[in-house]
Amino acid sequence: MKKAFALFILVTSFSYSQINLGSTVVQHTVVASNLNIPWDMAYGADGWIWFTELAGNIKRMNPTTYQIQQVFTISDVALFGFSVGLHSIVLHPDFNNTPYLYVHYANSNTNSKIVRYEYDSANNTLINPIIILGSIPAGVSHNGSRMVILNDKLFISLGDTYSTPAVAQNMNSINGKILRMNLDGSIPSDNPISGSYIWTAGHRNPQGLCFGNGKLYSSEHGTGANDEINIIEQNRNYGWPTVEGLCNTAAEVTFCNTNNVKEPIWTWSPSIAPCGVDYYQNSAIPEWDNSLLLSVLKDKRLIHLKLSADGSQITQQNTYLVNTYGRLRDVLVLPDGRVFLCTSNKDYAGSPIAVDDRIIQLRNQALSISDFEQDKTTIYPVPSDNVLYIDSKFNIGFVSIFSTDGKEVYAEKYSQTVDVSSISSGVYYLRLLDSNKKLVEQKKIVIK
Ligand SMILES: [Ca+2]
Ligand SMILES: [Ca+2]
Ligand SMILES: [Ca+2]
DSSP, X not given: OXXXXXXXXXXXXXXXXXXXXXXXXXXXXXXXXXXXXXXXXXEOXXXXXXXXXXXXXXXXXXTTTOOXXXXXXXXTOXXXXXXXXXEEEEEOTTTTTSOEEEEEEEEEXXXXXXXXXXXXXXXXXXXXXXXXXXXXXXXXXXXXXXXXXXXXXXXXXXXXXXXXXXXXXXXXXXXXXXXXXXXXXXOOTTSSSTTOOEEEEOOSOEEEEEEETTEEEEEEOOSSSOEEEEEEOTTOBOOTTTOOSSSOXXXXXXXXXXXXXXXXXXXXXXXXXXXXXXXXXXXXXXXXXXXXXXXXXXXXXXXXXXXXXXXSSEEEEEEEOXXXXXXEEEEEEOTTSOEEEEEOTTSTTOOOOTTOSOEEEEEETTXXXXXXXXXXXXXXXXXXXXXXXXXXXXXXXXXXXXXXXXXXXXXXXXXXXXXXXXXXXXXXXXXXXXTTOOEEEEEEEEEO
16 A cells, blocks of 8 residues: 555755755754753764753664663753753763773762763663762853763863862863873873873863864864864863964963973964864765864864865865854764764853754765665555545654644554644644653654
């Protein structure tokens, strides 16, 4: 029956747009909506995209079906200040055999901590929390944070806690630093300062951290000016609060010469609020091969930073999605070359629309990568006359139909058979919602 109908199906997936990169067309699509300030996304060896939400949720999204699972809520997250709460997440590289994940969050108005959880796959929840680093002074803003695991070491970027910039130069404080620790939270014997977590100093608020090209890259919020991209090298000083951006005033030059300061490889003035950063190395989008992708909050855009062959310099900057999705908090590159962005429009500075916050997928339109392109829902017949049939692999709770100018003409509990006899002929959008009325799929339909 279904095969017979296939010839007549004109249904198309809806609501993607395009970025033209010369020879490659990148399609961008909202794949998740109604989230609440997703903060950090991490790809796991289990094949899922894990992400945090500021108030304490840990969720994961299947990158093929875009199904989202609520895995766990951390009960002692402190939500305060300028979007302080649950921040970064990173998974153990061998997650399938060592199912550990690490999160960093504020647990009071003055303290944050790194906790390791174990994933209980049988019950799809987190168990056995262990404090990895329990006493990290927190502030109303500038708490970082991103985490990266590299060669069995955990790196975390921490800000200056906003009210006390001088801590960034105080080597007895872990604030305004990038730290390096063993995966059990102990201090590695080969850290630059014996008995200290400090890997680098002099950071204001680094909210991006990624590994690529044999290098650690970090983005950092400047004041009204001098946002930075840095290459993180052990035992170097990144200048703050004495030095902003390049060492280019007399006082800065003096400080830089005596304090082993490493200048940024890129700066923005006035500030744009650079946030999550990830390294792209994939032929799926050839124009982006060997680049950094940067999600931007205040200036609401995605920035592509092409790197030199050795990764030590940025040779080109391109800007995309300006004001398209609002504030972008994080960017994640998948092994298959797709890119995911998450919005931060419900945070203290955002202007959310009804469906915020969102996760957006970017992919080369010409490629069918793995099976994410497979249609999960079939609507037939097309055009539909009196009755429309829905065949979906999703768990659907509700169905609604909207006219192209946004008027809802149908809203009912899900049933495979939808009576559309009272709807006048035309083009409509069919929306499939889950039991919580969250959008799972939208299709364009034609009613006779
Ligand atoms: Ca991330
Ligand atoms: Ca700096
Ligand atoms: Ca300067």
